[in-house]
Amino acid sequence: MNDTKHDDTNRAPLGLARVRFDGEVLWAVRSGDVYSPLGAALAELLRLPRDEARGLIEKARVDAATTGIRVDAVLAPVDPEHEVWAAGVTYLRSRDGRIEEATDGSPYDRVYVAKRPELFFKATGRRVVGPGEPVGVRADSGWDVPEPELGVVLDAAGDVFGFVPGNDVSSRSIEGENLLYLPQAKVYTASCALGPEIVPAWLAAPPFGIALTIEREGVTVFEGTTSTETMARTLPDLADWLFRGLDFPDGTVVLTGTGIVPGADFTLMPGDVVRIGIDGIGTLANPVIKVGR
Template identity: 60%
Template sequence: MTRLVRTPAGWAVDRDGKLLALGATLADLLALPLAEARARYEAASAPAEAGPARAPVDVQEVWAAGVTYQRSREGRREESGHAALYDHVYAAARPEIFFKATAGRVVGDGEPVGIRADSGWDVPEAELGLVVNAAGEVFGYTAGNDMSSRSIEGENPLYLPQAKVYARACALGPAIVPVWEAGPGPFPVAVRVERDGAVAWAAETSTARLARTPEDLVSWLTRALDFPAGWCCSPAPVRSRSVISRCVAVTW
């Protein structure tokens, strides 16, 4: 198993614990067709300097898709007085897709996430993140945490940007697993909330329960937007009613 990681010294391929310098950025890889990106990835051979893993993005935007699970639809119905709206989004051909973060606002695994001071109910959402190239091909997968203010979104769905987009509200990492390493799926997605060393809440799901395929979500976002340096998308949440202060990433 190999993974793509970002260290303070740059991007590297983690091959069974041995770091090999990529000699390129993530943006460089995602500008290439998938086959060429794989060849460049697999050609990494020079030793790389080790260091703490950073969030696995450089200039990419992060987008997210909502109400992709039946459980997600039911949860949002419980939280707001707009049940019919979420029912419609779940069943409609057009998905809910929203902007989540710029690369500079993304935090890495183990870093503190943001909690809005003007919100009384904030939840982590564990995500399977898609890393997509400029041609709309899925290059790989990463783990993420889509921090959300349920009290703000529940008050009015038009407040979604304030509920979802704020400082340190998106956490990704610690690595990107290329599609050829991860296999075809489905993939498990899990979240665990720990307080004072004890597990306060835990849950898991599978991408087999997605109402929409990742490819379908990618096709909708790329209909009217260009991403020359690639982008990240998070379609698969597991939601908790508790608040966490650090990102706990799922790894393969």
């Protein structure tokens, strides 16, 4: 099995990580190769005004020389109480792919150009898997794909706080059979991965290049690239629509859609390794398992 736990490709100079240290789960700031305890959870940061949150992160970075810790594991960078939402059909390739799979593809065509975006619930923080942890394909699905996406961390005010690689694993066969099956195609055990860490928005800005590689028994069986520059919607627009009918006092994460969709002849298999790299943000790698019955 390929090592999926420690992939530094695309890593930013600084990141915000949720880690396990000496049996305890805590948030830390990684500066270079040194992790320093933050002293607050992500939910607390996202409740604060931007300058105050930035000050806490900067203090942990400065203190790293004396407070550095050796982490046992890097976990999914969300708190258990967080929600992850997702946007669909934000790239032309996504529209085409979903038309390809659907019994009736016209709704995807219409939503691509509509004022209101497609937004749907993806996972609770407790259900999100982190770097190196398995993502799942449903046992009752015969056509499954990863969806490499830029995850945008939004604070309690709905402003962009940071960025994180994400994987919105999906059953194309279930969704394609009937649009009303979307929740079953998208929301199930181990269907959402985030990580390895959050890069604050003041250190990175779109557009971002995104790359997907899928390995099977050590051999690359699919690879593709895209850029957030080709998105049909802006990040503030997606945030605005999400917050129009919901409040997130602890902040939230929204996956912004995929521009890389494998063809109809490809499906994920247990044992595959999925790698999602976003320029300047990081690389998320996960093995694949079968889930459910």
